[in-house]
Amino acid sequence: MASPWLGTLHRDFPFYHEPYNQPPAANLDRMLKAGIGKLTANVSPMxxxxxxxxxxxxxxxxxxxxxxxxxxxxxxxxxxxxxxxxxxxxxxxxxxxxxxxxxxxxxxxxxxxxxxxxxxxxxxxxxxxxxxxxxxxxxxxxxxxxxxxxxxxxxxxxxxxxxxxxxxxxxxxxxxxxxxGGRNLVAGMQNAMKDLEHTINDTHPQDRSSFKVGKNLAVTPGKVVFRNRLIELIRYQPTTETVHETPILFVPAWIMKYYILDLSPKNSLVKYLLDQGYTVFMISWKNPLASDRDMSLEDYRKLGVMDALEAVLEQTGASHINAVGYCLGGTLLSIAAAAMARHHDRRLASMTLFASQVDFKEPGELSLFIDESQITLLEAIMWDQGYLDTKQMAGAFQLLRSNDLIWSRRLNQYLLGRSEPENDLMAWNVDATRMPFRMHSEYLRKLFLDNELAEGGYCVDDQPVALTDIRAPIFLVGTLTDHVAPWRSTFKIHLLADTEVTFLLTTGGHNAGVVSPPGQPRRSYQVATSQHHDPYVDPDIWQARTPRQEGSWWPEWERWLRKHSGKHIAPPPFGKTLYDAPGKYVLQP
Incomplete structure (x- = not known):
């Protein structure tokens, strides 16, 4: 029998998670594991x-x-x-x-x-x-x-x-x-003290940066045309007299702010597409708080992808859209596309995935942090807080590249006394977002741990979805040195999709490989299209056979996109607008 004290804990503790109806003893387990996580940088010692x-x-x-x-x-x-x-x-x-x-x-x-x-x-x-x-x-x-x-x-x-x-x-x-004469060590000590001060004061990294959202980041003109409790939908101002009739909807990852796709004007994919005559919409995710702990992966599909799709079609009067998903956003878009296909919803003219996995059996070095013990610890931490904090996620990514992101930085800043260089991509990289308890738990368990999407076990509305139902043509971009979504893992889309698949492999990593505007040096890519009836080709054989092309992959993708974007029309008028881009959600610390 539970003691009266345990009963009080069960009813009254502010971080008790009512929807899962855990007994008091389970809450004590979670409290202990959350405490362990705080002492071990969120890595499971077990x-x-x-x-x-x-x-x-x-x-x-x-x-x-x-x-x-x-x-x-x-x-x-x-x-x-x-x-x-x-x-x-x-x-x-x-x-x-x-x-x-x-x-x-x-x-x-x-x-x-x-x-x-x-x-x-x-x-x-x-x-x-x-x-x-x-x-x-x-x-x-x-x-x-x-x-x-x-x-x-x-x-x-x-x-x-x-x-x-x-x-x-x-x-x-x-x-x-x-x-x-030792001045580098003095400067290094000053750098170390500044970092310590920012850590103690819990200063947001953007506060110390010369790059600011809305000033020199995410400055492409546009309007927020739709908003709910999870997303703002941004529609960008056209820059051409006519546009393709099929609009583009971007579904970025919610682990980071959307504006990696709209950094500075010189490397903004949004601006590049506008200049090519496309109508572009962007989802901007809310930065969740503890009160959003019950947000589920299904909420992200409905309130994110599906609500945005409906709003885009309403705004433009179009009958189809070209949907683009980046990283986790691409995984979510794939789930939404499979659910739509199950119900014969053909409103997707095409689907593009940037560095996105749909099969998580071989997710690269991130799998080091994915097992039952590690997920249980993370769930306890998120249960305690209501979300996974930005610093807690950043630690895992830093460990994966400790030479570049930890020791090289400390060498340059603390021993050589150099100031850390700034650029727009680095400013974006530190502007992370939180993950709601329920959604992130479902993502780790259903996709990473159990690989349900690839194995036919992931359910939408209590029915499993299958990527083989998707009939829209797919364009997938893999990046050669990606440590988050290894390109050989993303290549598995060929085994899971029963439609035309164009796979492009570009130089660079998970972020810098995607942000690849024309004119940058030392960029190249390989690209090939396979029809649904073509025999499967191993990724290493594909890489050896496919010719390499120099330059940015953006024009190659745009040429493919053009085939699925219809005729040119006058830009559809803006309907109801709420406020100017970049909106309010992206500014949430």
Missing amino acids: SIWMAYVDWLVHVQCSPSKQQELLTEAARKIWRWNEYELEVAQDDPHAEQTSVVPLPQDKRFADPAWRRWPFNVISQGFLLTQQWWHRATTDVSGVSLHHEEVVNFMVRQILDMYSPSNFLLTNPVVLHETLQT
């Missing part, structure tokens, strides 16, 4: 511990692996000593036998690292890094997920203790210190 035990026990039960690692350790120590002797004798052979860092590892790229003793130090670190990679992989019996978690955590520890992170073992920092 998940890490289970992975470590799985790895350790199987290593102990694998004498052959132990022998291999001992032999490998002896060989690397010998190789390091041999290299040290060659360097001491100025033997040019040493440079040829040295360990070369991975292409993405720029920590030891400066020529100063090739001088003694720093070359010896860096080689020792790289050899150690190689040994630990061998130690944490290919251990017979260890589950793949646990192997990836252990390998990832070891990488984090090694990255933390890299010689590039310390004054006395980094020749670049030592040189800068001698050249400036």
Whole structure:
């Protein structure tokens, strides 16, 4: 029997989640896990511990692996000593036998690292890094997920203790210190104190930036023409005398603000499309509060995609739209399109997905943070707060690229004393949004953990939806170095869609690969179309066979879009408008 105190907790605690009707004991579990999450940067120690035990026990039960690692350790120590002797004798052979860092590892790229003793130090670190990679992989019996978690955590520890992170073992920092008489360290201390002050005061990153929404970000003229409790719908002013009769509706990810698609005029995809003669609409998501904790993924479909679609058609008088989804917005658009197709709703003339996954079996390194233990911890944190905070999400993405987003930044700011450069994409990147408890829990469980959308288990109105029902042609953009939605994962749309699919693979990552206006250097892409009756082609074979084209992918997509946009007409008049773009939701901190 529950005690009277537990009954009071059940009824009166402000963060008790009534819709799920959890018993008081479950609330205590969640309180404990939420407290653990605050101490562990929202990473489940239980998940890490289970992975470590799985790895350790199987290593102990694998004498052959132990022998291999001992032999490998002896060989690397010998190789390091041999290299040290060659360097001491100025033997040019040493440079040829040295360990070369991975292409993405720029920590030891400066020529100063090739001088003694720093070359010896860096080689020792790289050899150690190689040994630990061998130690944490290919251990017979260890589950793949646990192997990836252990390998990832070891990488984090090694990255933390890299010689590039310390004054006395980094020749670049030592040189800068001698050249400036230590002024770089003073400036670095000032940078560190500023960051600490902003952390203590919980200052919004936009407050410290010279880039401001509505001033030099998201400045394409337009009007908010529709608003509900979840979205504002922005319609942009046309810039051409005639427009294509089929309008475009953008469904951006709600994990970030919409204006990555409307940054500065020079790299705004919205402005680019307006100048090509399109009528463009954009969903701007509300930044949820604790009071929005019960917002579901179905609410995002109905209040987001479907309400916006109805408003676009009403505003323009069109019978069809071209829908575009980015990242999570593309996943949601795919769900909405499948539900529409089930009911023979053919109002989508085409569907475009930017770096969006519909099959989550292989979601890349994000899967490191997705298992039952980790999701349970996140659910406890969200139950406590009503949402997942922006800082809590940012931590996971920073860990995935710790060299670039954590240690490289601290090296430049705290040891070299340099100010962090600013640009519009970086300003957007720190302007994150929160995730409502229920919606994010459903997203993680139904899509990431259970892969329901790809496997026919995701239900809309209590009936499963299938992507094979979609008949609208699909254009999908994958980015080559995407760590959020790996392009081989997005490529699986070919296995799940029974319609024409055009797949485009472009250089760059999840964000910079999408923001790719014409004229930028070192940009290229590959593109090919497959009909629904064409045989399946493996992504690696597709990449090898498909010719590479130089330049931005935007004109290529626009040429495809033009085929599905109808004739040219006079711009439809604006109906009811509420206020000027960028609206109010995007300004919510």
